[in-house]
Amino acid sequence: MFQPESYPLVLSMMIVSMLCWGSWANTMKLCPGYRFQLFYWDYVLGLIAGALLWGLTLGSMGSQGSPFLADLQQINGSHIVFALIGGILFNIAKPLARSRH
Secondary structure, eight states: OOOOOSHHHHHHHHHHHHHHTTHHHHHHHHOTTSOHHHHHHHHHHHHHHHHHHHHHHGGGOSSSSOOHHHHHHTSOHHHHHHHHHHHHHHHHHHHHHHHTO
């Protein structure tokens, strides 16, 4: 697992994450004619791809902790299923709730 070990690296990662807080609203404003439902699915798929890329690269680096895939193998299968069901329900409900307005 990647763990930053210097203060400047930690600080720069914190600043980048703070800038990403508004990424949803800012990217939505950049696409004024794009339907919300299509934008939502594109955004979610981009986040999933980014999280997998981050986990498979930086999640498997470093001398501390176990690699990303080893951590995934230790998880109980029912917990993965519950997380997937929760994510699916949330990602179906969000565009449906938005389309009612």
